Amino acid sequence: MKQPDNLFEKNHFLSNNSLMFVNRFTEDFNVPYHAHDFIEYCYVAEGTGFHHIEQETFPIHKGQLYVIPIGVSHVFRPSTPGRSSKPPIVYNCLFDMQLATLLSGLQEQPIQEHLSSLGGNTSSYFSVFDRVGEIERIMIQLNKEMNTNAIGSQAMLHALLSQLIVTVYRLKYGDNGRGAAEEETTGFHQVIDYVEQNFHTTVTLDELSRISGWSARHLQRLFTQHTGQSFGSFLQNVRIQRSCEMLRSTTHKVSYIAEQVGYRSIDSFNEAFKKTVGLTPTAFRKSL
Structure with a gap:
């Protein structure tokens, strides 16, 4: 596995209170190929380009969500360095394994095991497609709460993150954890x-x-x-x-x-x- 030149550390991104961070970022050629010590959910909201993960390269388009476990190296890139293409705009939801453990205590065992694998170097990255726009709605609300900092925002962020985790899990494995149909x-x-x-x-x-x-x-x-x-x-x-x-x-x-x-x-x-x-x-x- 190619070693990343950079490790993004949670202390730089995550607050001690919420243990998570959400942003809406226009991808460019400045962000380095990197790994991180937190779990990341990346949702492609607009534009086109490529997602470089480990040794693979994936064309990206609106509606894709990638789940990046701790230690997995990746970076998003626009299609071209110039302005001839629309760069990808990605919602990034980062959260610490400590918060994942806290939230997993409220979930059924299959989701507990899923979150544990994302933080324990036992799970590979994967992607799902947001066919009905449910993930996008959650990401927009997460980003709004992250920037509002109103009373109850922390509770809302944790509730929305839990909803995001369950929604993605169902898309990946099915409503019953073993696969619908x-x-x-x-x-x-x-x-x-x-x-x-x-x-x-x-x-x-x-x-x-x-x-x-x-x-x-x-x-x-x-x-x-x-x-x-x-x-x-x-x-x-x-x-x-x-x-x-x-x-x-x-x-x-x-x-x-x-x-x-x-x-x-x-x-x-x-x-x-x-x-x-x-x-x-x-x-x-x-x-x-």
């Missing part, structure tokens, strides 16, 4: 795994339909529900994500990388890459 959710995760393992081939909805037993139309609904994207957009983002990693970590020619991630035409690769990243593959490599 568990069989379908598990099956769709297997579809996602198949796409991520075979993105370099000609993956089609018809092929996924044969593998999963679901119709192409139902698969499209599942992709929208679970990822916030159509199947075509999801596949393209996976391919561009892998190509970014290869452009950053290898000296292979662009044409070779295009072929390795599933594009048979260098022109179609360049077009898709620029549409997603905002730069051509060559310009992206030079910017690194």
